[in-house]
Amino acid sequence: MKLATLKDGSRDGRLLLVNRDLTRMIEADAARTMQQLIECWDDLAPELERQNVEMNESGWVQAEAFDPVRLMAPLPRAYQFVDASSFLNHGKIMEQAYKLSVKKTPGIPILVQRQSDDFTNAVDDYAFPSEDDQCDFEGEIAVILDDVSAGVALENAESHIKLFTLINDVSMRGHLFRELQMGFGLINAKPATTFAPVACTVDELGSSFANGRVNLDMCVHRNNQWFGNPNGREMDFSFAELIRHWAYNRNLRAGTVLGTGTFSNANCREVGSACLAEQRAVEVIDKGESSTDFIKYGESLQFEMFAIDGSSLFGKIDQTFVQGNGTGAVSTPVAVSDQENSYEEISHKENHA
Amino acid sequence: MKLATLKDGSRDGRLLLVNRDLTRMIEADAARTMQQLIECWDDLAPELERQNVEMNESGWVQAEAFDPVRLMAPLPRAYQFVDASSFLNHGKIMEQAYKLSVKKTPGIPILVQRQSDDFTNAVDDYAFPSEDDQCDFEGEIAVILDDVSAGVALENAESHIKLFTLINDVSMRGHLFRELQMGFGLINAKPATTFAPVACTVDELGSSFANGRVNLDMCVHRNNQWFGNPNGREMDFSFAELIRHWAYNRNLRAGTVLGTGTFSNANCREVGSACLAEQRAVEVIDKGESSTDFIKYGESLQFEMFAIDGSSLFGKIDQTFVQGNGTGAVSTPVAVSDQENSYEEISHKENHA
Numbered sequence: 125m126k127l128a129t130l131k132d133g134s135r136d137g138r139l140l141l142v143n144r145d146l147t148r149m150i151e152a153d154a155a156r157t158m159q160q161l162i163e164c165w166d167d168l169a170p171e172l173e174r175q176n177v178e179m180n181e182s183g184w185v186q187a188e189a190f191d192p193v194r195l196m197a198p199l200p201r202a203y204q205f206v207d208a209s210s211f212l213n214h215g216k217i218m219e220q221a222y223k224l225s226v227k228k229t230p231g232i233p234i235l236v237q238r239q240s241d242d243f244t245n246a247v248d249d250y251a252f253p254s255e256d257d258q259c260d261f262e263g264e265i266a267v268i269l270d271d272v273s274a275g276v277a278l279e280n281a282e283s284h285i286k287l288f289t290l291i292n293d294v295s296m297r298g299h300l301f302r303e304l305q306m307g308f309g310l311i312n313a314k315p316a317t318t319f320a321p322v323a324c325t326v327d328e329l330g331s332s333f334a335n336g337r338v339n340l341d342m343c344v345h346r347n348n349q350w351f352g353n354p355n356g357r358e359m360d361f362s363f364a365e366l367i368r369h370w371a372y373n374r375n376l377r378a379g380t381v382l383g384t385g386t387f388s389n390a391n392c393r394e395v396g397s398a399c400l401a402e403q404r405a406v407e408v409i410d411k412g413e414s415s416t417d418f419i420k421y422g423e424s425l426q427f428e429m430f431a432i433d434g435s436s437l438f439g440k441i442d443q444t445f446v447q448g449n450g451t452g453a454v455s456t457p458v459a460v461s462d463q464e465n466s467y468e469e470i471s472h473k474e475n476h477a
Numbered sequence: 478m479k480l481a482t483l484k485d486g487s488r489d490g491r492l493l494l495v496n497r498d499l500t501r502m503i504e505a506d507a508a509r510t511m512q513q514l515i516e517c518w519d520d521l522a523p524e525l526e527r528q529n530v531e532m533n534e535s536g537w538v539q540a541e542a543f544d545p546v547r548l549m550a551p552l553p554r555a556y557q558f559v560d561a562s563s564f565l566n567h568g569k570i571m572e573q574a575y576k577l578s579v580k581k582t583p584g585i586p587i588l589v590q591r592q593s594d595d596f597t598n599a600v601d602d603y604a605f606p607s608e609d610d611q612c613d614f615e616g617e618i619a620v621i622l623d624d625v626s627a628g629v630a631l632e633n634a635e636s637h638i639k640l641f642t643l644i645n646d647v648s649m650r651g652h653l654f655r656e657l658q659m660g661f662g663l664i665n666a667k668p669a670t671t672f673a674p675v676a677c678t679v680d681e682l683g684s685s686f687a688n689g690r691v692n693l694d695m696c697v698h699r700n701n702q703w704f705g706n707p708n709g710r711e712m713d714f715s716f717a718e719l720i721r722h723w724a725y726n727r728n729l730r731a732g733t734v735l736g737t738g739t740f741s742n743a744n745c746r747e748v749g750s751a752c753l754a755e756q757r758a759v760e761v762i763d764k765g766e767s768s769t770d771f772i773k774y775g776e777s778l779q780f781e782m783f784a785i786d787g788s789s790l791f792g793k794i795d796q797t798f799v800q801g802n803g804t805g806a807v808s809t810p811v812a813v814s815d816q817e818n819s820y821e822e823i824s825h826k827e828n829h830a
Binding site for chain 1: 488516554555556557559562579580581582585587588589590591592593594595605606610626627628649655657658659660661662663664665667668669722723725726727728729730731732733802
């Protein structure tokens with residue numbers, strides 16, 4: 125199944141079912157929102173699967189055209205988001221280039237607690253206040269979990285992954301080293317994270333999900349020019365290993381999001397990188413200085429991942445960076461008590477459009 | 478107004494209005510959950526205020542007895558939680574005792590992104606897997622914000638604080654230095670945070686909220702023995718300053734929680750501390766070694782804060798630490814679609830109890 129969330133004026137949007145080709149979308153019957161679905165996955169997913177089968181049989185004729193502009197992040201906000209740094213090659217290159225020494229403990233993954241209240245969609249402009257902040261991108265896979273109890277066993281951890289998606293975990297490198305050196309994690313260095321239009325269940329990945337890793341290329345373009353296509357198979361920790369360490373002494377509640385960290389391969393000089401910082405670091409190592417610039421206003425970025433059959437798994441992140449405060453002023457969404465009406469009105473308008 | 482959240486079998490519970498004396502509680506008319514209230518504060522708070530006035534006039538006769546055992550955290554889960562370390566005296570003592578050097582930038586507060594999916598209530602047992610993890614407490618004030626737009630001006634920041642409460646930001650010191658040295662923030666060092674039974678609006682604080690700080694003592698008892706009563710007036714950053722730095726390039730969405738960091742005073746040798754680590758550090762500085770132990774299974778902790786008139790502002794955190802995995806196995810709450818019924822049933826039972 126492929127799922128998305130419609131902008132409907134509410135904070136959580138309206139859950140949609142999307143066809144495999146990413147050409148049609150329709151409201152999900154089983155749940156109103158992605159969060160509701162994840163909270164009651166075992167009850168609701170079979171119902172959604174039935175709708176998906178019916179839609180496939182009927183050719184999605186009553187569905188609308190798939191339109192990323194009308195979508196939010198698949199899960200527009202979450203109760204917890206942790207980003208791993210599970211491709212150790214990335215850290216190794218950064219440490220080598222900048223003579224850093226991150227005090228890692230062998231066998232213990234780096235996990236970064238992150239904010240999850242304001243995820244951005246795949247195609248809206250992305251605003252940040254100053255080019256001096258050194259805007260960078262990071263191409264990652266994120267998974268969405270159902271309830272995980274503290275102390276979960278390694279062999280049970282992977283079963284809690286309900287959905288996969290693609291993210292651009294935007295960084296502001298101008299703040300990163302200062303915040304890393306302080307030791308307490310990332311604040312100004314990590315503004316809102318951008319999500320691909322669609323999240324999908326594991327069956328959509330087929331044999332490319334193996335060994336607890338997504339063994340596919342992260343296709344990165346900057347201003348529609350090839351930048352890199354590192355593969356997910358070189359993750360140094362599986363999702364299960366990340367989850368086990370993280371849940372050592374705390375529950376992870378339904379809707380928790382886990383990112384892999386930026387994709388990075390040992391042969392990054394051939395396959396490129398999924399972030400500017402790594403390419404800049406390679407330039408420093410190889411040539412003594414970096415020639416690749418951070419993102420300037422007006423530049424655009426494209427991330428996409430293709431299944432073995434060549435189809436786009438999650439749709440494309442295609443965003444333009446602009447000047448402004450974060451993701452723009454917070455607008456007041458409709459009141460919760462008005463959501464049902466508001467949604468009905470929108471739905472009504474769409475049906476008559 | 479004083480507010481709490483009833484355990485009703487759902488993940489977000491049922492919003493309650495509580496009287497000033499913390500003896501009576503009743504379901505809020507204006508909103509079903511705390512999150513709903515915060516999202517639509519300007520619309521719903523006046524309605525809640527009217528109910529509060531009516532209840533005060535009628536003497537709360539139709540309300541139930543206030544019972545912290547039946548309560549969740551006032552906001553049981555949130556979309557974002559940042560904990561500050563805004564009492565610099567605490568860091569100074571820790572650095573002096575253990576010869577550390579935290580690379581702070583003058584004028585920039587330490588903010589730690591934290592998980593917010595699984596807050597625990599004030600009186601349930603608190604489980605952690607091993608005494609070797611070095612369990613410690615931290616007494617803090619937390620505020621709950623409505624929507625803050627990225628780039629908020631200093632002079633507008635404080636107006637976004639809608640509620641105040643008291644938290645025990647539990648630490649596992651056995652993981653803390655390792656995670657701090659790595660630089661990416663805290664994971665195993667920071668399991669679930671415990672909340673006082675009640676959150677209150679700023680008017681309940683009266684003149685004790687001044688200069689952007691809560692100028693009251695954090696009354697800390699360990700096993701019902703006095704441990705410390707540091708005052709909030711020595712925060713080195715006001716709430717507004719913390720919010721401004723944090724929201725530099727990101728929105729903070731409604732329901733965001735901000736903690737002050739553990740209360741700490743320059744005269745901690747007289748007034749004591751709000752965490753064990755600080756007392757241990759003072760012992761190291763003064764006597765060469767620490768004699769205070771971390772929390773053992775079976776020990777209890779009490780946090781409370783009193784208004785100028787002597788009344789308990791938020792009720793008491795009174796928890797016993799036990800062996801176990803985090804906050805216990807995640808139980809599957811009732812399905813979202815069943816919540817209304819489930820709540821009605823509970824409410825029905827209560828009315829007839």
